[in-house]
Amino acid sequence: xxxxxxxxxxxxxxxxxxxxxxxxxxxxxxxxxxxxxxxxxxxxxxxxxxxxxxxxxxxxxxxxxxxxxxxxxxxxxxxxxxxxxxxxxxxxxxxxxxxxxxxxxxxxxxxxxxxxxxxxxxxxxxxxxxxxxxxxxxxxxxxxxxxxxxxxxxxxxxxxxxxxxxxxxxxxxxxxxxxxxxxxxxxxxxxxxxxxxxxxxxxxxxxxxxxxxxxxxxxxxxxxxxxxxxxxxxxxxxxxxxxxxxxxxxxxxxxxxxxxxxxxxxxxxxxxxxxxxxxxxxxxxxxxxxxxxxxxxxxxxxxxxxxxxxxxxxxxxxxxxxxx
Amino acid sequence: xxxxxxxxxxxxxxxxxxxxxxxxxxxxxxxxxxxxxxxxxxxxxxxxxxxxxxxxxxxxxxxxxxxxxxxxxxxxxxxxxxxxxxxxxxxxxxxxxxxxxxxxxxxxxxxxxxxxxxxxxxxxxxxxxxxxxxxxxxxxxxxxxxxxxxxxxxxxxxxxxxxxxxxxxxxxxxxxxxxxxxxxxxxxxxxxxxxxxxxxxxxxxxxxxxxxxxxxxxxxxxxxxxxxxxxxxxxxxxxxxxxxxxxxxxxxxxxxxxxxxxxxxxxxxxxxxxxxxxxxxxxxxxxxxxxxxxxxxxxxxxxxxxxxx
Amino acid sequence: xxxxxxxxxxxxxxxxxxxxxxxxxxxxxxxxxxxxxxxxxxxxxxxxxxxxxxxxxxxxxxxxxxxxxxxxxxxxxxxxxxxxxxxxxxxxxxxxxxxxxxxxxxxxxxxxxxxxxxxxxxxxxxxxxxxxxxxxxxxxxxxxxxxxxxxxxxxxxxxxxxxxxxxxxxxxxxxxxxxxxxxxxxxxxxxxxxxxxxxxxxxxxxxxxxxxxxxxxxxxxxxxxxxxxxxxxxxxxxxxxxxxxxxxxxxxxxxxxxxxxxxxxxxxxxxxxxxxxxxxxxxxxxxxxxxxxxxxxxxxxxxxxxxxxxxxxxxxxxxxxx
Numbered sequence: 005x006x007x008x009x010x011x012x013x014x015x016x017x018x019x020x021x022x023x024x025x026x027x028x029x030x031x032x033x034x035x036x037x038x039x040x041x042x043x044x045x046x047x048x049x050x051x052x053x054x055x056x057x058x059x060x061x062x063x064x065x066x067x068x069x070x071x072x073x074x075x076x077x078x079x080x081x082x083x084x085x086x087x088x089x090x091x092x093x094x095x096x097x098x099x100x101x102x103x104x105x106x107x108x109x110x111x112x113x114x115x116x117x118x119x120x121x122x123x124x125x126x127x128x129x130x131x132x133x134x135x136x137x138x139x140x141x142x143x144x145x146x147x148x149x150x151x152x153x154x155x156x157x158x159x160x161x162x163x164x165x166x167x168x169x170x171x172x173x174x175x176x177x178x179x180x181x182x183x184x185x186x187x188x189x190x191x192x193x194x195x196x197x198x199x200x201x202x203x204x205x206x207x208x209x210x211x212x213x214x215x216x217x218x219x220x221x222x223x224x225x226x227x228x229x230x231x232x233x234x235x236x237x238x239x240x241x242x243x244x245x246x247x248x249x250x251x252x253x254x255x256x257x258x259x260x261x262x263x264x265x266x267x268x269x270x271x272x273x274x275x276x277x278x279x280x281x282x283x284x285x286x287x288x289x290x291x292x293x294x295x296x297x298x299x300x301x302x303x304x305x306x307x308x309x310x311x312x313x314x315x316x317x318x319x320x321x322x323x324x325x326x327x328x
Numbered sequence: 329x330x331x332x333x334x335x336x337x338x339x340x341x342x343x344x345x346x347x348x349x350x351x352x353x354x355x356x357x358x359x360x361x362x363x364x365x366x367x368x369x370x371x372x373x374x375x376x377x378x379x380x381x382x383x384x385x386x387x388x389x390x391x392x393x394x395x396x397x398x399x400x401x402x403x404x405x406x407x408x409x410x411x412x413x414x415x416x417x418x419x420x421x422x423x424x425x426x427x428x429x430x431x432x433x434x435x436x437x438x439x440x441x442x443x444x445x446x447x448x449x450x451x452x453x454x455x456x457x458x459x460x461x462x463x464x465x466x467x468x469x470x471x472x473x474x475x476x477x478x479x480x481x482x483x484x485x486x487x488x489x490x491x492x493x494x495x496x497x498x499x500x501x502x503x504x505x506x507x508x509x510x511x512x513x514x515x516x517x518x519x520x521x522x523x524x525x526x527x528x529x530x531x532x533x534x535x536x537x538x539x540x541x542x543x544x545x546x547x548x549x550x551x552x553x554x555x556x557x558x559x560x561x562x563x564x565x566x567x568x569x570x571x572x573x574x575x576x577x578x579x580x581x582x583x584x585x586x587x588x589x590x591x592x593x594x595x596x597x598x599x600x601x602x603x604x605x606x607x608x609x610x611x612x613x614x615x616x617x618x619x620x621x622x623x624x625x626x627x628x629x630x631x632x633x634x635x636x637x
Numbered sequence: 638x639x640x641x642x643x644x645x646x647x648x649x650x651x652x653x654x655x656x657x658x659x660x661x662x663x664x665x666x667x668x669x670x671x672x673x674x675x676x677x678x679x680x681x682x683x684x685x686x687x688x689x690x691x692x693x694x695x696x697x698x699x700x701x702x703x704x705x706x707x708x709x710x711x712x713x714x715x716x717x718x719x720x721x722x723x724x725x726x727x728x729x730x731x732x733x734x735x736x737x738x739x740x741x742x743x744x745x746x747x748x749x750x751x752x753x754x755x756x757x758x759x760x761x762x763x764x765x766x767x768x769x770x771x772x773x774x775x776x777x778x779x780x781x782x783x784x785x786x787x788x789x790x791x792x793x794x795x796x797x798x799x800x801x802x803x804x805x806x807x808x809x810x811x812x813x814x815x816x817x818x819x820x821x822x823x824x825x826x827x828x829x830x831x832x833x834x835x836x837x838x839x840x841x842x843x844x845x846x847x848x849x850x851x852x853x854x855x856x857x858x859x860x861x862x863x864x865x866x867x868x869x870x871x872x873x874x875x876x877x878x879x880x881x882x883x884x885x886x887x888x889x890x891x892x893x894x895x896x897x898x899x900x901x902x903x904x905x906x907x908x909x910x911x912x913x914x915x916x917x918x919x920x921x922x923x924x925x926x927x928x929x930x931x932x933x934x935x936x937x938x939x940x941x942x943x944x945x946x947x948x949x950x951x952x953x954x955x956x957x958x959x
Contacts, residue, residue, distance in 0.1 A: 041821035056536055058528075059451065079542065087539030094530055102531040104552045104627055113548075114538050140908075149628040154909050162534070169539065184685035185848060186906045189892035193905050211822060214894030241896050255826040257855035259878060259893060265833060266855060268826030272791040 007032045007205060008053075008090070008173060013065035013075075015045070015052045022276050023048055024229045025065070027303070030173060035199060035206040037216035037223035037237070039252070043273055044226040046209045050175045054090060055082045088118045091166035095178035097158035101150035107134075107161050108146035114168035133164040137194060156187035163194065173205045180215060192219055213252060217241050225249045228274055228284035231303055235310025245306060245317035247289045283314070291316045336620055340613040347609040348399070351602055352392055361596035365408055382408060382598075395602075404606070405599030407592075414603035418588065422570065422607075424494060425577070425584035429569045432504045436511035436565060441558065443512070444519025448527065449546065459516055466513020475506040475579040492581040503580045507573060511565060518561050522554040529553070556626050563619030567612035639712040640673035641810060641842050642697060646706035647671075649692050664913045666692045668866035669706070671940070674810075679836055679843045681857030681874065683850060683889070687910050689866040690846045694812045697844060698730050699723060728758040731803035735815040737795035741787040747798045748773075748783030754805040772801040776831060793824035800831065811835075814846045829856055850893050854878045862886045865913055865921040872946030883948045884926045920951065928952050 006029035015023035023045045030036055038046040051057050053067040053074060067074045069089055074082055086092075094100045102110060111130040115121040121129055127146070134142035137160040139153075150158055159179060166174055176195060180188040196219045199206050210216050216223050217237055224234040225246065233246040244250045251269040271288040274280055282299050286292040296315055303313040362378040363370070379385050383394065398405060404415040447459035482502060483491035490499045526532065527550055535549040536542075565572075570585055577586035585604065592600040623630045649667040667689040674680045684690045695701040697708060699715045708715045710730075716722035734740060741750060751769045755761050761768045770780055776797040787795055796816065803811060813832065817825040833856055835841045847853050853860055854874055861871040862885065870883040881887045888904040906925045911917055917924050923933035933951055940949040943957065 041823060051533075054537065056533055083539050083541055085539070086537055092537040094534065096530055100530040100534045102535065102549050102553070103629055105548075113535075113540065117539055151629045156909055165534075165538065184910070185850065185889055185892045186685065187909060188894075189888075189903055189905055192894065193900060193903075196900055212894060213822075214896050217896050218894045218898065218900050252822055253896065255823045256896075257826075257829070257851040259851055259854055259890075259895065263855055263874065265830050266826035268830060269823035270827070272793060272824065273821070 006030060007070065009066075009068045010049070010053060011066040011068075013049060013052060013067060014063070015048050015057065016062045018060050019062075020277050022229050023052065026226075026231060028224065028231070030205055030207060032172065033203050033205050034222070035208060035220045037220035038207060038209045038226065039211065039213060039216055039223055040226035041211055041273055043228075043276070045229040046226050047177050049226075050092065050177065050207065050209070054086055054092065054175075055079075056086075056092075087114055087166075087169040087171065089171055090173045090175060091169055091171035092175040092177060093159070093162045093166050093179050095181050097162050097179075097182065098150065098155050100162055101158055103150055106147050106149055107153070111146075111161070111165050111168055114165055118169035130164075130168070133167055134161070136167070136198075137161070137164045138190075139164070156183050156190065159183065159191055160194065163191075163198070167198065167202070170202075171204055173207065174199075175207045175209070177209045178211070179208075181210070181212070188215070195219060213241075213256065225252070228279060229276065230284065230313065231311075232285065232314070233310065233312045234303075235306075235308070239308050239310055243308070243318075245310065245312040246285075246314050247291050247316075247318060248285045250318055251288075291318070332624075336617055340617055343613050344606070344609050348602070348606055349392070351605040352395060353388070355596070355598055355601060356388060356391070359596055361408065361598055364596045399606075404603045407600050408597050409595060414599040417600055418585065418603050418607055421583065421585045421588050424582065425570060425573050425586065428500060428503050428507060428573055428576065428582065428584065431500070432507040432511065433565055433569065435504065435508040436515050437562065439508075440512040440515025441519045444516040444521075445523050445551070445554070447516070447520045448523035451524065456520075459520065463513035463516040463520075466509045466511075467517070469510070471506050471510060471575050472579060474509060475502070475576060478502050478506055479579075492579075494582055499580075499582075503573075503576045503582055506579070507576050515558070515561060515565075519554065519558055522557045523550060526550050526554045552626065556623065559619055559622050559626065563615050563622075566618065567615035569615075570611045571608040640709075641676045641711060642844075643673040643709040643712070644670050644697070644706065645709065647693070647696060647703050647708065648705035649689070649696060649701060650704045662914050665866055665916070666913060667696065667703075668916075670866075670868060672861060672868070672871075674842055674844060676809075676842055677836065677840045678858045679832075679845055679856055681853040681860040682844060682846045682863060683848065683853050683860060684863035685848060685910055687865070687913055688863040689913070690863050691814055693863070694732070694814050694844060694846050698732055698812055699726070700732070724758075728754075728760070728806040729808050730810040730812070731806065731808045733796075733799055733803050733811060733813045733816045735818050737792065737799045737819075738787060740799050741795060743787055746784050746786060747778075747790070750798065751783075751802045751805055754802060758806045760806060768805070772804055775804065776801045777827075791824070792820050793827055796820065796828050797831065800828075800835075804835070809842060811841060811843045812846070813843060815848070816845075817852060818847065818849060825852065832856060850878070850889065862889065865910065865916060867921070867949065868940060868947070869922065869950070870946060870948045871940070872948075876946060882943060882946060882953055883950050884928045884952075885922050886948075920949070 008030040010026055010028040013023060013026040014021065026045070026049050028049070038049070040046045048057070052061065052063045055074070057063065063075060065075060069085055074085060101107065108127065108130050111133060112126045115126045115129055131142045131146055134146060139145060139157060139160055153161065179195070180191050183191060192215060195206065208216055208220055220237055222234065222236045223240050225232050225248065227248050233240070233244065233249050240249070244253060248269070254267040255269060257266055269288050274284055274287070280287050280297065282297040283289070283292065283301055286296040289296065299315070301313045301315050303311045305311050306317070362375045362384065366374055366378060383391055404413065406413055407417055443459050447456040450456050479491045479502065482489045489501050491502070493499050532545060532549055535545045573584055574586035574589055576582070577584045578590060588600070589604055592604065647667055647670040648665060650663045650665045652663050670693060672680070682690045682693060692701065696703050699708065699718055702718060710726060716726060748769050751772055752765050755765050755768060769783060773780060773783060778794065778797050778801065782790070782794070787798070790798065816832070817828050820828060829852055832843065836843060845853065845857055857874045859872070860874050860877045861868045862877070862883065863869070864885050870877060870881065870886045877886060878890055881890045888906045891902070891904045904927070908925050911921070911924070919934045919936050920926070920938050923929040926933065930952065936951060938949040938951045938954065940947050941954060943953050
């Protein structure tokens with residue numbers, strides 16, 4: 005059985021649905037990428053699962069952790085899961101740390117909460133964690149405040165804080181988007197190393213397909229609040245089946261090929277208040293016909309082991325040609 | 329740190345000096361004290377004698393230098409009405425004013441902040457709407473109207489409390505109420521929006537994602553951050569402890585600093601007005617200093633502008 | 638041929654921690670830049686935060702006065718800011734930056750905003766409406782969108798409005814500071830293509846500042862890599878990405894996550910870019926450089942020709958001397 009299992013998860017903000025029934029399983033120890041553009045619901049899925057959305061959000065469906073239901077569970081029950089079983093780090097590390105508390109105290113809070121460590125023991129453990137995530141001279145800098153660290157270092161501190169509860173699953177929500185290229189590389193490396201060392205599972209939420217492909221085992225692509233495709237990383241990147249996934253790949257400039265014009269996806273992401281009928285991607289899709297604009301495709305298993313929600317997935321020959 | 333304190337103090341003294349100078353010049357340009365003190369029918373030689381007695385014949389700059397010299401020696405001048413020391417006149421009124429403003433400030437803090445925080449934590453609930461409505465009511469009604477309404481209800485209609493004077497603690501109730509209601513409204517409204525702002529910050533989500541119980545998220549993570557803007561407003565209220573009761577003291581015939589201001593200004597009793605303004609400016613400046621130092625305590629980012637790495 | 642724009646020894650410094658008594662720190666955000674931009678070319682400036690690339694961009698447009706050095710426009714010094722000559726020149730050079738919502742006035746229709754520069758620079762006032770329609774068509778906006786307000790458009794459309802407005806005064810030169818960084822991947826490609834068309838069809842000259850190396854590689858003819866206020870390597874776009882020589886450029890290029898390639902083979906730099914206020918001695922990159930030798934801490938490398946490029950690295954110079 006999957007460690008975390010999401011079934012038909014739906015979220016609406018002030019009556020506007022933004023997540024239209026997500027099914028997702030995470031096994032112990034695996035790394036899953038969640039890919040999509042802003043507003044596709046990739047972050048909302050996990051904020052909803054952990055009860056971190058603001059009060060105006062209406063969440064239905066089911067999220068189970070080792071069989072224990074989280075949606076509709078008591079606040080105390082969900083608080084026991086957060087940080088201890090499932091930890092989360094965010095996009096903007098500098099504002100994700102509380103500016104008025106020393107970082108040692110912020111890590112210590114997790115240690116006290118999840119491992120009962122206090123005083124000198126907590127301090128020693130916090131220093132060990134900061135060392136582990138690569139903060140230089142941690143013993144001295146544990147008493148500094150967040151503003152005294154750079155963005156990359158703040159993200160390391162966030163990761164140390166997440167590790168403090170020894171979680172089974174780490175949700176990394178765009179953890180490198182706000183960072184510079186060489187720092188991004190450092191953080192990706194750190195996350196991959198920590199996963200290897202601790203054996204925790206990881207969900208890596210990102211719009212950066214390259215980053216996802218470099219550290220995940222499999223990936224799920226979302227569009228307008230739905231999953232449109234999922235597959236093993238190799239298969240997905242070798243031969244994307246959904247026209248949207250394919251469009252995303254084509255839109256990214258290639259470092260090695262000719263400096264040719266890019267192939268954008270025409271049009272824009274639909275407004276959740278006015279979703280098109282049928283497949284939400286159909287207005288931008290080159291393969292869509294009248295049927296796509298009326299009926300909504302379900303996520304269906306494919307011969308290559310992946311799943312895709314499209315009536316006319318890109319067939320194999322054309323894919324090979326494209327990647328030849 | 330020492331430099332920081334020194335700079336703040338220097339700036340505070342400069343502010344007081346500017347207020348003093350401004351008051352000195354304006355008071356002397358806005359009416360002849362001799363005319364007002366002695367009445368419109370006073371004989372010319374009496375007026376001349378009065379002017380010579382108080383030094384009004386000298387050029388303005390010489391009067392000003394003399395005044396500064398006096399202040400430096402700790403002499404705040406004497407009242408032109410009865411010749412008693414201005415500073416004594418002011419100081420003997422201060423306790424009466426504080427007897428109103430301090431309890432009023434305590435009420436504002438004790439009701440305004442919790443109400444605002446509670447409303448922010450229960451957004452769009454009935455309690456939140458109630459707090460918003462009550463606070464709008466509180467700070468839109470001018471205190472002279474509110475004072476009169478309270479008198480009408482509690483003194484005239486139900487005869488529960490006295491409508492003026494300073495004889496017993498019961499006399500203080502209506503003035504204190506009048507003074508605090510507006511402040512409660514402002515503080516509630518302000519605390520509510522400060523708290524809502526903080527609750528939307530990413531670090532609150534981090535604290536929740538950590539598994540902290542909601543109580544601890546609010547007490548340890550939200551409130552210390554929301555305190556920074558609230559302190560500004562409280563500092564302003566602290567600064568008006570001495571001068572903030574002019575209207576209320578007049579309505580309830582309370583013999584405090586406010587009434588002294590009204591009477592001395594009307595009489596052009598220069599030394600007293602100047603002394604009053606000096607005391608008021610000093611209170612405001614001290615309150616400001618307190619706010620600045622509290623900022624440093626609350627927010628480490630404001631302690632030093634320089635990053636450590 | 639004289640380059641359209643040229644800089645000579647450009648330096649910008651800022652005073653930080655200014656106070657009444659203490660000694661002020663100065664930060665050299667840009668520290669001696671010599672660049673030239675030829676007519677019709679797109680020059681890329683890449684670097685991480687703190688490298689001084691945006692400061693450089695503002696100096697190129699004369700929006701900031703350099704502390705030292707000069708900017709030459711068609712071989713002649715840039716007139717001082719806010720003079721008549723400067724204003725005339727400003728019509729020929731425009732800035733496009735990252736956040737289109739911040740660049741637009743929320744209370745004006747986009748048609749009115751595109752027409753604004755026409756009034757300011759007194760061009761085509763008679764048939765402003767036609768000109769706005771033409772500009773909107775050129776950047777791919779529908780004519781009926783002229784009556785919309787910025788908040789009614791998507792991020793990509795807003796950036797198109799900003800570009801249309803920048804084009805209104807018929808500029809010859811654009812500085813684009815992270816123009817697509819705030820946009821989603823699929824939209825990013827639309828705007829990149831638009832900028833490319835402007836260069837190819839209208840011969841516009843551009844300086845394209847970005848931290849997104851893939852986009853820079855795609856759109857720029859030539860690229861200068863900046864580290865801590867200086868250019869460390871400059872070459873044709875194809876060359877610098879396929880064969881980077883400066884150790885920093887090598888790390889930068891290898892840090893780009895590539896689809897279908899794991900984490901292997903990447904150069905992970907230790908540490909972070911230093912604070913410009915305390916610039917390391919010698920080559921500013923030496924504390925993080927895996928190729929650094931003792932001399933690197935002492936000697937500042939000059940930007941020299943190496944194998945069809947400019948690079949500032951002692952090791953490269955030594956290898957060639959040997």
